[in-house]
Amino acid sequence: MQTDLLDQVTAKALRALIPPPRLRLSEWIEANVYLPEGVSAQPGLVELWPFQREIADAIGDPTLERVTLVKPVRVGFTTLLTSAVASFVANEPAPILCVLPAEADCRDYIVSDVEPIFGASPAVSKALAYDIEGDDRNTLTSRRFPGGSLKVVAAKAPRNLRRHNVRVLFMDEVDGMEPTPEGSPILLAEKRTLSFPDRKIVLGSTPVHEDTSNVLRAFAESDARVFEVPCPECGAHAEILWDAILWDEGQPETARWQCPHCAAEIPERYKRVMVEHGVWRATRPEVKGHAGFQLNALVSLHANASWPQLVREFLVAKKDPTTLQTFVNTILGQGWTGSGDELDDGELASRAEAFGLDALPESVLVVTAGIDTQHDRLEITFTGFDQDETAYVLGHEVIWGNWDDERTWADLDTVLKARWPHPLGGSLGLEAAVIDAGDGVTMEAVMAFCGPRARRRIMAGKGVSGTRKYLEPSRSRRPKETRLWLIGVDGIKTAILARLARPGSIRFSDSLPPVWFEQLVSERAVVRYVRGQPQRRFERVPGRRAEALDCFVYSLAARQAAHVNFAERAEQLKAGGIQNKLKPRNVIQSKFITG
Numbered sequence: 001m002q003t004d005l006l007d008q009v010t011a012k013a014l015r016a017l018i019p020p021p022r023l024r025l026s027e028w029i030e031a032n033v034y035l036p037e038g039v040s041a042q043p044g045l046v047e048l049w050p051f052q053r054e055i056a057d058a059i060g061d062p063t064l065e066r067v068t069l070v071k072p073v074r075v076g077f078t079t080l081l082t083s084a085v086a087s088f089v090a091n092e093p094a095p096i097l098c099v100l101p102a103e104a105d106c107r108d109y110i111v112s113d114v115e116p117i118f119g120a121s122p123a124v125s126k127a128l129a130y131d132i133e134g135d136d137r138n139t140l141t142s143r144r145f146p147g148g149s150l151k152v153v154a155a156k157a158p159r160n161l162r163r164h165n166v167r168v169l170f171m172d173e174v175d176g177m178e179p180t181p182e183g184s185p186i187l188l189a190e191k192r193t194l195s196f197p198d199r200k201i202v203l204g205s206t207p208v209h210e211d212t213s214n215v216l217r218a219f220a221e222s223d224a225r226v227f228e229v230p231c232p233e234c235g236a237h238a239e240i241l242w243d244a245i246l247w248d249e250g251q252p253e254t255a256r257w258q259c260p261h262c263a264a265e266i267p268e269r270y271k272r273v274m275v276e277h278g279v280w281r282a283t284r285p286e287v288k289g290h291a292g293f294q295l296n297a298l299v300s301l302h303a304n305a306s307w308p309q310l311v312r313e314f315l316v317a318k319k320d321p322t323t324l325q326t327f328v329n330t331i332l333g334q335g336w337t338g339s340g341d342e343l344d345d346g347e348l349a350s351r352a353e354a355f356g357l358d359a360l361p362e363s364v365l366v367v368t369a370g371i372d373t374q375h376d377r378l379e380i381t382f383t384g385f386d387q388d389e390t391a392y393v394l395g396h397e398v399i400w401g402n403w404d405d406e407r408t409w410a411d412l413d414t415v416l417k418a419r420w421p422h423p424l425g426g427s428l429g430l431e432a433a434v435i436d437a438g439d440g441v442t443m444e445a446v447m448a449f450c451g452p453r454a455r456r457r458i459m460a461g462k463g464v465s466g467t468r469k470y471l472e473p474s475r476s477r478r479p480k481e482t483r484l485w486l487i488g489v490d491g492i493k494t495a496i497l498a499r500l501a502r503p504g505s506i507r508f509s510d511s512l513p514p515v516w517f518e519q520l521v522s523e524r525a526v527v528r529y530v531r532g533q534p535q536r537r538f539e540r541v542p543g544r545r546a547e548a549l550d551c552f553v554y555s556l557a558a559r560q561a562a563h564v565n566f567a568e569r570a571e572q573l574k575a576g577g578i579q580n581k582l583k584p585r586n587v588i589q590s591k592f593i594t595g
Contacts, residue, residue, distance in 0.1 A: 025060025026053040028091070029083040036120040049301055051227045052080050054280045058291040059084045059202055068218040069204035070294040072333035074305045077204055081170060082113045084202070085150065086124040088168050093127070093147025094196075097166040099189050101176035101467075103154045106141050109172075110152055155185035162188070167196040174205040174214040178466050186214055208467075210335025212536045222292025223282040227299055229274040233264035237279065240298040242332055247311050255307035257298075268307045275299050296333040319388065320505055321498030343500050345517040351503060352510040357382060357395045362423040364392050365569045366562050369416065369433040370554025372547045373442045375403050378412055381516075381551035382430075385559060387566040391499070391506045396516050396548065403442045409449050416458065424573035431562035432457035434471075434554035437484060451482040457561050461554055463489035465537065471560040487557045493538050496552065497525060519548035 023031075026048055033046045048056060052075075058067045071077045088096055100106050118124045128145050141152040153160035155177040162182075169189055171177075177185045186203070193199035205215035228237035238260050246265060248254040256265045266274070280293065297305045310331060317327035325336045355361045364384035372379045378399040384392040397415060401408030419427040437446035437460035450460040461484070462474070468488030499505035500521075508517075522544035525536055540546060 024053075024057045025084065025087055026056040028060075028087055029056055029080075032090070032121055032123040033083045033086055033117065034120040034122075035079065036116045046079065046083055048080070049076065050276050050278055051280070051295065051299055052076060054225075055293050056080060056084060058293075059200070060087065061291075062198065064289055064291050065199060065201065066218075066222070066290040067200075067202045068215065068222050068290070068292040069202075070215050070219050070292075070333055071204055071206055072295060072297040072300075073206065073330045074297045074300045074302045075295050078109075078113055078172075079117075081172060081202070081204070082117050085114070085170060086118060086121060089118075089145065089148070089150060090123045090127045092168075093145060094167040095148055095165060096150045096168040096170070097164055097189065097192065098150070098152040098170045098172070099155050099161070099177075099185065100152065100171075101155050101173050103156070105173070106152045106154050110141055114152070155189070156180065158182040158185070158188060161185060161192060164192050165195050166192050167198065168200045169193050169202065171201075171203045172205065174203055174218075175208045176205070176467055177214065206329055207333065207335040208329055209536050210337045213335045216335050219292045219294060221287070222284070222290040223287040224284045224292045224294070225280040225282045226294055227278050228281050229278040229299070231259040231261060231264060232266055232270050232274065233259060234262035236261040237281070240274075240296070242296070242298065245298065245307055245311065247308075252311035252315065253308045255311045257307070271299075271307070272301060275301060294333060297331045321502055322495040325498065343497070343521045345514070345521050348500065348508065348520065349512075349514055349517040352508045352512065354510055355392065355394070355507075356509040356511040357418075357420050360384065360394070360420055360422050360428065361386070361392055363387070363390075364394075365428070365566050365573075366431050366559070366564050367394065367420070367428055368431055368555045368558035368562055370551040370556070370558060371412070371433060371435040372550045372554070373403060373436045373439060373446060374547070375442070377401065378403075378408065379547045379551055380412075380415060381548065381555050383552065383555040383559070385562075390504070391556065393506065393508045393512060393552065395509055395511050396513070396551070403445055409445070412449070413453075416453075416456075422573050424570060425576040426573045428573075430456075431564065432459070432558040434459050434461040434485065434487065434558045436461060436463075436550060436554060438462040447482050447484070454483070457558070459483075459485045459558070459561065461485045461487045461557060463487045463550075463553070465490050467491070469560075471557045485557075487554065489553055490536070490538065492553045492556050493523065493549075494525065494536075496549075496556070516548045519545050520552065522546040522549050 029046050030048060031045070035043050035046055037043045055067070055069060058064055069077065085096060085098065088094060098109070100109060118128065128143065143150045151164060155161070158180045169192070171186060171189060174186055179185070180188070182188060190201060193201060203215065203218055207213040207216050210216060226239050228239055230237050236259070240257055244258045244260060246256055246258055256267045258265050278299070297310065298307065313331065314327055317323040328334050328336055361384065363386035365387070366385045368383055368385070370381050370383070378401075380397045380399070382394040382396070384394050386392070399408060399411045399415065401411065416430055416433060419429045422428050435446050435450060435458065437443045437450075443460075446460045450458050461471075464486045468486065468491060470488050470492055472486050472488075474484040474486050496506070521541075523538040523540050523546060526539050
């Protein structure tokens with residue numbers, strides 16, 4: 001009797017020492033995380049898709065130190081990331097750091113995802129409900145709770161990454177993170193976890209350029225898992241890849257997947273059951289402690305990611321290399337390997353066609369200009385655009401005269417006021433222009449010229465490198481009329497190279513001199529290591545000038561400020577509602593030179 005009692009006491013004591021079975025992270029998420037209205041079209045408990053569950057379980061697996069995800073859009077990664085953060089807050093309180101590319105990303109993530117999801121999920125809101133006595137350090141992007149803290153910071157500022165020691169590190173959109181003065185923000189962030197032997201590092205991104213992609217480089221060091229689905233015909237497993245998606249010519253609705261094993265053509269209606277029975281396969285199983293996942297949107301169960309819908313998007317995107325890159329990055333989850341980094345100016349000149357400012361193509365309904373400022377002249381390239389955004393280089397003009405002579409700027413004003421006869425009737429004038437203000441010597445003169453002409457969309461621009469929008473206002477405190485506009489020159493030059501490699505995407509007037517084409521290809525894209533991190537940049541070909549390239553870049557930036565309804569513009573021209581005016585001479589000399 002005593003022995004039985006002793007055994008019962010011993011068994012009870014042993015059970016107290018053994019922790020209860022640990023829920024997989026995917027199970028915890030589906031039982032505890034809620035999506036409120038406004039965040040999801042289907043509010044309620046999160047229901048993970050089959051391919052999300054293993055990713056979630058890897059994030060929650062204490063035997064895995066790192067998880068890397070190469071992701072497209074439309075696969076629910078943001079919800080998965082937020083749910084994983086919620087799990088650590090509720091179940092494993094610790095210092096948690098989320099790193100995003102920019103401050104605006106951080107604020108948007110907190111307001112649009114973290115706060116609504118945490119507030120709607122009782123398990124998490126309960127964990128955050130305890131106030132730490134005397135603590136007044138909670139802010140929009142920083143929250144302390146018993147046993148840990150949650151901070152969301154931008155990768156752009158090195159001080160954000162110096163100030164924290166964290167056990168759990170989440171980094172999203174790492175391909176949008178550029179080197180800081182102190183080195184790679186990814187490496188800086190990872191160093192903040194070194195004091196924790198049980199650290200967890202989760203890194204994800206949509207890849208951009210294959211040769212400089214942070215997420216692809218991390219994925220190459222992982223066990224490299226791919227998601228494979230069973231074929232309904234033969235039962236063999238395979239990835240659903242883009243080159244196996246077939247459709248009848250002109251009929252995207254016929255899109256289907258061809259099994260690489262039995263060549264059976266599987267229609268879209270079988271996708272859900274295929275994905276539900278899909279499995280992740282590690283292609284490098286010898287790698288331990290680092291789980292890597294690579295997905296494309298072809299397995300997404302979103303209604304707007306059906307195969308017919310993606311085929312429709314591809315057929316539109318393939319018309320332009322810049323939109324095709326977006327499709328490759330965001331839908332296929334692949335890095336872009338653009339061609340055309342080095343082009344022959346003679347071959348480009350041979351594409352010239354019989355059109356120009358005096359003979360506008362009928363489809364051109366918008367004209368912009370880019371002006372390069374030199375100390376003894378101003379150079380201007382005029383570019384037209386049709387409804388498909390094909391760019392027509394219509395002409396190039398030079399105004400000779402010193403930059404500090406008022407007559408030089410008066411001549412430029414005359415040129416920018418010109419109108420050109422249009423085949424539909426009436427005439428076209430300039431819609432927008434960007435003038436180079438990047439030279440510290442000439443900047444004030446450019447700003448003084450552009451200020452009074454802001455309503456005509458004559459803008460002072462300064463080229464900036466890195467991942468930028470084509471055109472965005474600076475944060476200067478100058479009055480709106482004297483605003484300086486920042487030009488994302490790297491993105492525009494990348495687009496130019498890609499489009500030049502595809503004849504017809506950019507078309508040239510036969511009025512352009514040979515030197516213009518030489519200057520257009522005066523730079524080439526190279527990969528350089530900046531503070532230990534590969535970075536794609538443009539470098540000048542020795543001995544070449546670049547005025548034509550700069551002018552063309554500015555004219556493409558100006559297109560972003562020209563908001564035109566093409567149908568209305570065409571009708572207006574046909575009605576002759578815009579009167580013709582004489583166009584100035586092709587090359588104008590300042591009175592400073594001739595007088």
